[in-house]
Amino acid sequence: MNQRMEILLVGFAVLMGILVNVALLTTVLFWYETAWGPHRNHLERLSGGRVGALLCRTAFLSIFSMLAVVLLYPWGYRQRAQRTKADPSCPLPPVVLIHGLYHNASGWFLYRRWLRKAGFANLYAVNYSSWNTSFEEALGKVARVVEEVAGEFPGQPVMLVGHSLGGLLSRALVEGYGPKLPVSAVVTLGTPHHGSKLAVFGVGRLARSLVYGGPLIQSLGQSLEKDSADCRGRCLALYSPLDNMVLPNEALHPPDSWQHEETFPLSHIGMLFHRPTAVRTIRHLRECSTRDTPQP
Numbered sequence: 001m002n003q004r005m006e007i008l009l010v011g012f013a014v015l016m017g018i019l020v021n022v023a024l025l026t027t028v029l030f031w032y033e034t035a036w037g038p039h040r041n042h043l044e045r046l047s048g049g050r051v052g053a054l055l056c057r058t059a060f061l062s063i064f065s066m067l068a069v070v071l072l073y074p075w076g077y078r079q080r081a082q083r084t085k086a087d088p089s090c091p092l093p094p095v096v097l098i099h100g101l102y103h104n105a106s107g108w109f110l111y112r113r114w115l116r117k118a119g120f121a122n123l124y125a126v127n128y129s130s131w132n133t134s135f136e137e138a139l140g141k142v143a144r145v146v147e148e149v150a151g152e153f154p155g156q157p158v159m160l161v162g163h164s165l166g167g168l169l170s171r172a173l174v175e176g177y178g179p180k181l182p183v184s185a186v187v188t189l190g191t192p193h194h195g196s197k198l199a200v201f202g203v204g205r206l207a208r209s210l211v212y213g214g215p216l217i218q219s220l221g222q223s224l225e226k227d228s229a230d231c232r233g234r235c236l237a238l239y240s241p242l243d244n245m246v247l248p249n250e251a252l253h254p255p256d257s258w259q260h261e262e263t264f265p266l267s268h269i270g271m272l273f274h275r276p277t278a279v280r281t282i283r284h285l286r287e288c289s290t291r292d293t294p295q296p
Helices: 002-034 040-049 051-077 105-117 136-152 165-174 198-202 214-230 269-273 275-289
Strands: 093-096 123-126 156-162 183-189 234-237 259-262
Touching: 002 040, 002 051, 002 198, 040 051, 040 105, 040 214, 051 269, 093 105, 093 136, 105 123, 105 259, 105 275, 123 136, 136 156, 136 165, 156 275, 165 183, 165 214, 165 234, 183 214, 183 275, 234 275
Parallel strands: 093 123, 093 156, 156 183, 183 234, 234 259
Antiparallel strands: none
């Protein structure tokens, strides 16, 4: 028993060491990118001139957000994490939750609770692989789940909430890059709409394809430009002024036809655990649920 406990403690210490280093490194890179640009002035205003304290707090919270994701990760493969029991009597549309790179359905642990309390009974979380796959293959997996959900609730449009890469997949679906689907609303959380400079350090071709201004991002922009006006009023991008995974910060800005709002200063993964951000997400979904939406 003592030996097993020692192994667990050593393993936990190694895990914490990795998480601390990732949080510190990404925060340092964020500051390196930001220190000499206009975004620094924005952070100065937000923090009352105490940007250092704001960065330290965000890095500290980033560590615990990543720890929560790691500890919850196995739960994401359970059927219960991927879908709720269908409730045809629910007046609100079904919601499909799409995780980000290297995550799975477990990333939505708190969002599922908050959405259920808000009356969204039909929740579905997509699991797609981040390894040995491409953006198009991941998009195909998400599209199939959305099609299945739409078939389960005929006549009801589907709503999408995506974190990070999940938001980019959501945007591609609603703007016609993939198959045309009955999607009435989209919320993206910390999504690299223009890619991220940190993607060059990613493991796997899917991660590396998200490089800032890279071929995938350019092709998405060209393909989606003609359909972007269709998102007006129903697509919302939420992003943090202190996102430590999407560099530069301007890469978080969506197309002009989208609504976009800055959240409380949060780390990239911290957005999944921030209730006020979830409340804003839910408000947008409720607003869109009352509108007539075009069918494909």
